[in-house]
Structures are given as structure tokens and as C-alpha cells.
Amino acid sequence: MIVCPKCGMAKGVKANKKTTSCQCGREIDMSRVKIMFLTDSPMELAESVARANAALRGGEQLPREKKARSRSPYALAAESAKSAKDPLERLRIIAQELTRLKSGFAIEDLRKVASILGKNSADDMLARMLEHNMVYEAGEGVYRSV
């Protein structure tokens, strides 16, 4: 993971790449930027990039490496959902968390959250999310929160 010198956004990049372009349009020379976080797990990488960018928006410090591996995005989504009493509000939180962490989620992702929460069925959760217009289908089997 690197941080763009122009806009400051974190980005996951393969370590063997020489250059990469940021979403802000900046061409980044990999030999000239500091590698902030190194991992061979794509999930861990996505998580740390999401965290770094969330921290950036919130003006917080970049979390230390060992913290980044402590929780899966599914556990985080399940945890946030538990704080809501209203079942629909819970679903909305799960949809938003999964969308934020993974930029779109599939039924398998929802199953992992459902298994952490225990009693919910992922198919029912998705059906209710769609019914209440909390999510839309962004691609084949990929959903995003509205």
C-alpha cells in the first residue's frame, strides 16, 4: 500500500509494479514513494487501504500494522449493525459497511456477516434490503448500498 503524494489517498499496488496512476490522475513512480503497508493478502490490503482512507477523511493517524489485521470487514459490519435496535436499520448499516469496505458485495459476503450475527439468513437479508431500496444491483450478483 502506498499513499499518493498529490492527493494523499491510500492505494493498493503490486510491489513489482514500477509506476501506478492514482484516481486523482497523478502518475506515481513507485521507487519514489514510501510503502506504507506490505501484505500478500488481498483482503488485508483492501482493509488497510479502506482504513487509511477513512482515517484520512476523519483526520486520524494511520493505524499501526498489527491493528489492521485484527478484524475482518465482516466482523466490523456485524459489530456496527449490532448497535442498531431497528432490524431495518441494522440491514442498512450492514449494506453500507460492506459497500464501503469492499465497494460492492455479493451474497457470499452477506452470508459471512449473517453467520457472525447468528440468527439471520443472508437470502432474507438481501431480499429485505432490495425490498426497502437500501441496495441496488451494481453488476451481476454485486450489490451496493444506495
Ligand SMILES: [Zn+2]
Ligand atoms: Zn492521488
